[in-house]
Amino acid sequence: MRIQAEHLNYAYNPGTEFAVQALKDVSLTIEEGEFFGVVGHTGSGKSTFIQHLNGLILQPSAQKKYKPKKPKKGSPVPPPSVLKIGDFDLLDKKTDFRALRSKVGMVFQYPEYQLFAETVFDDVSFGLKNFAKEPLKPESIEIAVRNALETVGLDYAAVKDKSPFDLSGGQKRRVAIAGVIVTRPEVLVLDEPAAGLDPLGKKELMALLHRLHADWCRTVVFVSHDMDEVAQNCSRVAVFSEGSIKYTLTPQELFSRFDDLDALGLELPAAAKVARLLHERGIDIASDCTPDGFAEATAAYLSSLRKKDGGCTDAEKDGEDGQA
Amino acid sequence: MRAVSFENVCFSYGNEEGAFSLNNINLSVEEGEFVAVLGQNGSGKSTLARLCNGLLTPRSGKITVLGMDACDAANTFEIRKNVGVVFQNPDNQTVASIVEDDVAFGPENIGLPREEIGRRIDFALSAVGMEAYRNATPARLSGGQKQRIAIAGVLAVMPKVLILDESTAMLDPRGRKEVMDVVLRLNKEKKMTVLFITHFMEEALLADRAFVMHRGEIVMRGAPREIFSRADELETYSLSLPAVGQICRKLRQKGFPVAECLQPEELAKEIERCAFRQNI
Numbered sequence: 359m360r361i362q363a364e365h366l367n368y369a370y371n372p373g374t375e376f377a378v379q380a381l382k383d384v385s386l387t388i389e390e391g392e393f394f395g396v397v398g399h400t401g402s403g404k405s406t407f408i409q410h411l412n413g414l415i416l417q418p419s420a421q422k423k424y425k426p427k428k429p430k431k432g433s434p435v436p437p438p439s440v441l442k443i444g445d446f447d448l449l450d451k452k453t454d455f456r457a458l459r460s461k462v463g464m465v466f467q468y469p470e471y472q473l474f475a476e477t478v479f480d481d482v483s484f485g486l487k488n489f490a491k492e493p494l495k496p497e498s499i500e501i502a503v504r505n506a507l508e509t510v511g512l513d514y515a516a517v518k519d520k521s522p523f524d525l526s527g528g529q530k531r532r533v534a535i536a537g538v539i540v541t542r543p544e545v546l547v548l549d550e551p552a553a554g555l556d557p558l559g560k561k562e563l564m565a566l567l568h569r570l571h572a573d574w575c576r577t578v579v580f581v582s583h584d585m586d587e588v589a590q591n592c593s594r595v596a597v598f599s600e601g602s603i604k605y606t607l608t609p610q611e612l613f614s615r616f617d618d619l620d621a622l623g624l625e626l627p628a629a630a631k632v633a634r635l636l637h638e639r640g641i642d643i644a645s646d647c648t649p650d651g652f653a654e655a656t657a658a659y660l661s662s663l664r665k666k667d668g669g670c671t672d673a674e675k676d677g678e679d680g681q682a
Numbered sequence: 683m684r685a686v687s688f689e690n691v692c693f694s695y696g697n698e699e700g701a702f703s704l705n706n707i708n709l710s711v712e713e714g715e716f717v718a719v720l721g722q723n724g725s726g727k728s729t730l731a732r733l734c735n736g737l738l739t740p741r742s743g744k745i746t747v748l749g750m751d752a753c754d755a756a757n758t759f760e761i762r763k764n765v766g767v768v769f770q771n772p773d774n775q776t777v778a779s780i781v782e783d784d785v786a787f788g789p790e791n792i793g794l795p796r797e798e799i800g801r802r803i804d805f806a807l808s809a810v811g812m813e814a815y816r817n818a819t820p821a822r823l824s825g826g827q828k829q830r831i832a833i834a835g836v837l838a839v840m841p842k843v844l845i846l847d848e849s850t851a852m853l854d855p856r857g858r859k860e861v862m863d864v865v866l867r868l869n870k871e872k873k874m875t876v877l878f879i880t881h882f883m884e885e886a887l888l889a890d891r892a893f894v895m896h897r898g899e900i901v902m903r904g905a906p907r908e909i910f911s912r913a914d915e916l917e918t919y920s921l922s923l924p925a926v927g928q929i930c931r932k933l934r935q936k937g938f939p940v941a942e943c944l945q946p947e948e949l950a951k952e953i954e955r956c957a958f959r960q961n962i
Contacts, residue, residue, distance in 0.1 A: 557921055636953060656938075
């Protein structure tokens with residue numbers, strides 16, 4: 359399902375002294391099949407945006423009590439907003455939001471805090487039963503739960519009867535994700551899915567997301583503060599700042615805009631930090647800003663110098679061996 | 683004086699040996715030191731932190747905090763006044779509905795005079811860059827802002843030892859840097875002892891010393907640079923080098939004579955030097 363937002367605005371507590379304009383004229387299209395990153399510092403509006411994607415935040419026009427207002431004569435007419443996911447029109451209050459939510463899975467920050475049931479099986483099957491239009495057969499529930507748990511890398515027989523609270527942190531997070539993907543959403547939205555995990559846990563979680571992306575949810579959208587993670591995983595990235603989208607670019611394009619990122623208060627991936635310092639020294643190395651990609655690009659650059667100019671002397675080469 | 687020392691400390695939750703249990707830990711942290719603690723989830727880092735201020739008591743062994751025996755319940759109050767812990771999730775650490783009340787909770791609890799509490803709130807909020815939110819409601823703040831309030835709440839008690847248990851895990855890079863700057867300043871200027879538990883290898887680089895924990899034991903200890911020079915060993919404990927170190931290692935594996943480095947500035951210089959040499 360394609361995600362299409364145009365001229366989207368949103369304010370929290372409008373008309374009160376707590377009013378905050380969280381989204382200002384946001385336009386973004388995420389194509390089906392993308393592994394899409396959303397970045398921006400705290401309070402930039404990215405969470406508000408992704409909560410729109412499965413109708414957790416409804417635009418005024420999608421709320422039941424909404425009555426269209428006649429525009430005042432003479433006042434400028436704002437451009438019309440659009441928010442569509444596949445065929446769902448999220449600005450229309452007649453939309454079946456329940457059906458939408460089963461198609462757009464949402465994994466919150468620290469999803470393990472939302473586990474609640476007595477057993478892993480009950481927890482994972484909760485959403486499935488809730489979204490079903492008519493009661494499901496126990497066998498089909500079992501198949502779906504088994505599939506979901508095995509997909510997130512857990513042993514179905516070993517964990518299904520356990521309390522989710524007796525599992526380790528990484529396992530809990532996997533159970534929580536299983537509880538979302540069990541309805542077979544076509545779009546999976548995750549808010550900082552790897553936050554708080556150790557380096558190995560992060561690596562495993564990103565591998566899981568790629569696995570899900572390959573054969574479970576066609577489109578993955580994830581929020582991250584970790585620029586190295588963004589560089590290594592996303593097809594494209596949207597940068598939020600003060601409620602607006604400043605850029606929508608590939609990681610490689612984004613991370614070559616050193617000064618723009620600085621101005622937005624975003625960190626660069628480590629490789630881009632080095633590339634920037636080299637740029638200031640007159641050496642330009644273009645890469646995808648992953649550690650591997652940057653090392654490859656640097657090696658290629660250094661080798662090109664070696665070929666052109668004859669390279670290091672033998673004595674220096676001996677020196678290298680000694681160091682290595 | 684030693685801030686914290688552990689002698690042959692063993693600990694386990696319940697009766698069985700399992701995850702998070704500690705096995706024969708010996709360590710000492712001097713006053714004014716900045717020590718990073720690294721390790722996989724479940725390696726026992728948080729257990730170690732909780733033992734330092736009497737939230738947990740060891741099964742055997744001796745823990746001394748600022749000269750006081752941490753196993754003696756009579757010292758618990760004094761120890762907690764001097765050892766502040768900031769945890770990972772700020773939502774579990776907020777006690778009041780207004781930021782300044784939340785920060786005042788600790789100083790009020792130790793019975794400080796009103797004016798002093800006011801000063802402590804000013805100090806703590808400015809230290810974490812949250813002065814503008816003095817009258818805000820924590821529930822309306824973002825995760826990163828809430829965490830800075832939690833840190834302010836600990837700073838307001840002015841403990842001698844500050845333990846941060848993955849306190850930067852939920853912050854964005856800017857928030858993380860602000861917290862790191864605050865912690866470094868407290869360490870350098872106020873000589874506050876800092877025990878910093880983190881999964882961010884880059885943060886560990888700023889410490890004087892680092893411990894690596896694995897399955898309830900301290901398996902590596904030394905200056906962060908020394909620890910990161912043992913990349914293969916680090917990998918066996920499921921930890922990785924900071925990203926710059928990884929790039930550097932790849933280049934070395936490809937036979938380029940770059941020195942081992944962990945900071946972007948160093949690597950840029952090394953690559954430039956290398957390019958220059960190859961140009962000659």
